[in-house]
Every structure is written in structure tokens, then in C-alpha cells.
Amino acid sequence: MKNTTTVLSACFILAIAAGLSQPQDASPASSAAQEADAKATPADGHVIHVTAPHLIDGKVRGPFHHYCKIVSPEPFIECLLYETEDNNAKLIGVEYIVAKTVTRDEKVLPKKVWKKVWHDHSVEGVIGNVKVLDLPPDKAKEFADTVAKTDGIIFSLWPEGAKLPTGRVSIGMMVGHAVHP
Numbered sequence: 177m178k179n180t181t182t183v184l185s186a187c188f189i190l191a192i193a194a195g196l197s198q199p200q201d202a203s204p205a206s207s208a209a210q211e212a213d214a215k216a217t218p219a220d221g222h223v224i225h226v227t228a229p230h231l232i233d234g235k236v237r238g239p240f241h242h243y244c245k246i247v248s249p250e251p252f253i254e255c256l257l258y259e260t261e262d263n264n265a266k267l268i269g270v271e272y273i274v275a276k277t278v279t280r281d282e283k284v285l286p287k288k289v290w291k292k293v294w295h296d297h298s299v300e301g302v303i304g305n306v307k308v309l310d311l312p313p314d315k316a317k318e319f320a321d322t323v324a325k326t327d328g329i330i331f332s333l334w335p336e337g338a339k340l341p342t343g344r345v346s347i348g349m350m351v352g353h354a355v356h357p
Contacts, residue, residue: 230348
């Protein structure tokens with residue numbers, strides 16, 4: 177046991193010494209980022225930047241910064257939600273955007289469930305709450321037109337003002353949500 181502890185301590189000291197001899201900008205985090213650049217991950221591709229406010233727990237919050245990725249052409253789009261666009265912003269929610277041909281199919285999703293937790297993106301675009309950023313106007317319009325044919329469901333992971341997630345997940349809605357048949 178004593179030899180194992182000595183060997184582990186020596187390895188730890190060598191690792192620290194090796195880290196101290198690295199250039200200032202070669203932190204473990206940047207080394208990990210460089211390795212990550214070489215391998216694609218599911219997080220890659222969330223580059224479509226959209227802002228929109230949400231109605232969560234009866235309060236209008238946001239606008240939230242959505243970083244979206246088209247997962248499949250139906251369309252199926254997923255968005256990671258942040259309160260700010262700061263590179264250290266915390267992930268505070270997720271929105272799934274799915275073709276109405278899927279969400280309005282009673283065999284896939286009962287109407288009473290849709291009415292309770294989903295919202296119609298064609299309405300959201302019309303009332304002007306959504307802004308597509310960082311894309312040329314023609315591409316932003318193309319994305320908005322695609323999203324208008326979808327419904328969305330928002331999972332809010334951080335209660336307003338909380339320092340940490342509490343484990344409670346709220347279903348957010350678009351501002352101006354109306355139940356549709």
C-alpha cells in the first residue's frame with residue numbers, strides 16, 4: 177500500500193511539473209478542446225442562433241439565445257437555450273422543434289398531450305417574437321419558413337433566479353401561445 181501511494185504521489189508531482197512547463201495558453205482545457213476538434217460530437221452543429229422570449233411558470237422570461245441544429249430533414253431541430261450569448265453562459269433549457277406532420281399525428285402524439293405542452297411555430301413567427309441572428313437575410317428567411325411548419329416543446333431546466341438547477345423541469349411556451357385544434 178505504501179509503495180502504491182508513493183508511486184501515485186510521484187505521478188501526481190510529475191503531472192503537475194509537466195503542466196507548469198507548458199506554455200501559458202496550453203491549459204488542460206485548451207488541450208482537451210484541441211482533441212475535441214479532431215472528433216465530431218453530437219454537440220457540433222448548434223450554430224443557428226435565434227432569440228425568443230418564453231412563457232415559463234406563468235412569467236415571460238428571456239429572450240433566450242437558442243443555438244440550434246437541424247438533426248434531420250423532416251424537420252427535426254434541437255436548440256440549446258442560454259440566457260446570454262456569453263461563451264460561459266449556462267445551458268438553461270432545451271427546445272425540440274418537430275415537423276407538424278409528426279406532432280399532429282394522433283398515433284405519435286395524442287392531441288390532448290400536444291395541447292398541454294407543445295406550441296405552433298407558425299404563430300410565433302407571425303407575432304414577431306423570434307429573431308434569427310448571424311445568418312444572411314435569405315438564409316434567415318429560409319430557416320424561419322422551415323420552422324413555421326413545426327411545433328415546439330421547451331424544457332426549462334433552471335428556475336428563475338436559482339443558483340443551481342433544482343431538478344424541477346418546467347415546460348415553457350412561446351409568448352402568445354394559443355391552443356390550436
